[in-house]
Amino acid sequence: MDRREVAAVLAYIGRLDPRTARTGTDEACDQIAQWHELLSDVSFATAHGWDVREAIRAHVLDSPYPILPVDVARKWRAHRRDRLDRHTDPTPAADPDNPAAWRTELLRTRHAVATGMAAPSPHRQLTGGPQAEPGWHALAGTLADAEANGHDPATLLTEAAARRELDTAESISGTLVWRLRRMTDLPADPAVTASQEERQHNSRPAVPPRLSLASPSPDQYQLRR
Template structure:
């Protein structure tokens, strides 16, 4: 800030907190010099959320003590730190083989964000839109997010899933598409082998690689009903 801007800041503070007013010419001059020395690199206002007068009003409301120049500087540093924390460096347009130009553009972007001259560049969220055209074309060509070769390698680690996919590919009923009335497995979950002890309590509850016969019959009936509808 320039000296006239610092003078405007002191006038604003004097209206909000008369304790800061200095009436003697020498004291007022010294106060202006002190504030200008500490606030010379703090902008009066920026296009992206910083206003020194708003910062002063917030400080007066938050603290019962007189507003000091260090209070304003601390709020400005908090503002800078918050903007840089929300900033992601975009890829510079400079030639990567020119380290000096690359670094200069990178630091220039950070300085613009820190001083409020530019808005932070945040990460592009994956959920902000659909897949890119090249991903859509690849999915149409493969038919799945998992390539067939990878799916075949994973089959031995998840036999229930592999059996279900093979049945669907052959047009057979999807047993896991319906709940199991025998072991009470929910739709989409594999059946479980439950052993009951003499006291009537369950002694085991492990997943089965194949669904119960009653569940396959129920899935076949559901498939017949869907085809007839």
């Protein structure tokens, strides 16, 4: 919120709880400056479920204490966390061979969801082509983990792809995740490991019934007369 919006918020609070009103000009200016310092990253209202006036009204109804700017900031942070908890990252349209663009698009989408500019996406929005593999999300996460550990994602991805051809791989993304995690000493990705184990289990041929090695009964050799 900018200072004008903060002033409107304080005027609204003053109508609901006169204890918070400041009558002197200097006091009012100081109050606006203090609230703006703590609420500059809080939205006044969004198109997806947040209105600061609703948060203030709920506090006035539920608490006997005058509302403070930290109360509003905490409600806003809780709102952001709830939205991100309900959000599943859609597959970016960026080229997965460009880790920087991939990561930038993911972060931009998450920021839009957190700030109320976009609604949470409950399911993966997979597109056609190679990016439709569910493992591409795991690949993006692996590259982010590697970058957090001091590795260069672009260099790592190039080296992993060059280690062996990928044309015959059942899952290109899963193969790259496995290579990258071995190269960077990261723990195995649980989702990829479970998926690989399931494919291996499903591809195993059925075990034929065991043949009996017991000696045949003498009756089996008797000839009919």
